[in-house]
Amino acid sequence: MIELVPVGPQDRDRLRTWRNDPEVAxxxxxxxxxxxxxxxxxxxxxxxxxxxxxxxxxxxxxxxGAAFVSDIDRANRRASWAFYLADPRTRGRGVGSAVxxxxxxxxxxxxxxxxxCCEVLSFNQPVIAMHTKFGFRPEGxxxxxxxxxxxxxxxxxxxxxxxxxxxRRGAFESTLRARSLIA
Numbered sequence: 001m002i003e004l005v006p007v008g009p010q011d012r013d014r015l016r017t018w019r020n021d022p023e024v025a026x027x028x029x030x031x032x033x034x035x036x037x038x039x040x041x042x043x044x045x046x047x048x049x050x051x052x053x054x055x056x057x058x059x060x061x062x063x064x065g066a067a068f069v070s071d072i073d074r075a076n077r078r079a080s081w082a083f084y085l086a087d088p089r090t091r092g093r094g095v096g097s098a099v100x101x102x103x104x105x106x107x108x109x110x111x112x113x114x115x116x117c118c119e120v121l122s123f124n125q126p127v128i129a130m131h132t133k134f135g136f137r138p139e140g141x142x143x144x145x146x147x148x149x150x151x152x153x154x155x156x157x158x159x160x161x162x163x164x165x166x167x168r169r170g171a172f173e174s175t176l177r178a179r180s181l182i183a
Contacts (some may be wrong), residue, residue, distance in 0.1 A: 002098035002181050004055035004067060004106070011056050012043050015066055018086035027084065027124050031149055053106075057085065057099055064090050067103050069111070077114035079107065096127075098181040100134055101172050108162045115161050121146070122154035135168045136160045 007015070016039040018024055025031045034042075046054045051072040057065035067083035083099050085091070107116045118136065120127050132138075136158035144152035176182045 001060060002095055003058050004102050005058055007054035007056055021086055024084050024086050059095055067099055079113055080117045094179055094181050096130055098176050101176055104165050108165050115159050117159045120156045122156060128156055131158045135164050
C-alpha cells in the first residue's frame with residue numbers, strides 16, 4: 001500500500017540523504033551535493049511556507065520517496081508538483097503511478113486547485129511518458145532552458161486541470177486499488 005505522510009522534523013536528515021543520492025540527483029535541476037545549511041533553509045521553508053506542502057512516500061509503511069506541491073497560488077487555484085522515489089525496490093511496481101494519483105487527488109480535492117503543473121527535464125522520458133499516460137497535457141518545451149553540469153537541457157512543461165482529472169481518476173484508482181497500491 002502506498003500512502004503520503006506529511007513531512008515533519010523527523011524527515012529532515014532522510015530527505016537530504018535521498019536528495020544527495022546520485023540516482024535521485026540525476027533527475028533534478030541541480031546535481032551538486034546539498035550541504036547542511038542549504039538543506040536547512042529549504043527544509044525550514046517547506047515546513048513554514050503555506051505555499052508548499054511535502055510528503056514522505058511510504059510503501060507498506062516504509063519511507064521510499066518524497067512528493068511536493070509548491071508555488072501554491074490560492075487566488076488563481078494553481079500549483080506545481082514534483083516527486084522522487086529513492087528506494088530501488090519501488091521501481092516497476094506502480095509506486096510512481098500511485099503517487100501521481102494521490103497527489104492529483106490532494107491537489108484537486110483538498111487544495112481545490114483548478115490546474116496542477118509540472119516540469120520534467122527532457123532526458124527523463126519515463127516520467128514524461130507517465131505524466132502523458134495520466135492525461136497531463138503538454139504546455140510547451142523550454143528549449144535549452146537550464147544549464148546543468150555544463151550542458152543545456154530542455155524542460156518539458158505539463159499541466160492537468162481539475163475537470164480532466166475528474167474524468168480520468170476513476171479508471172486509475174480502480175487499477176491501483178485492484179493491485180492493492182492505494183486504499
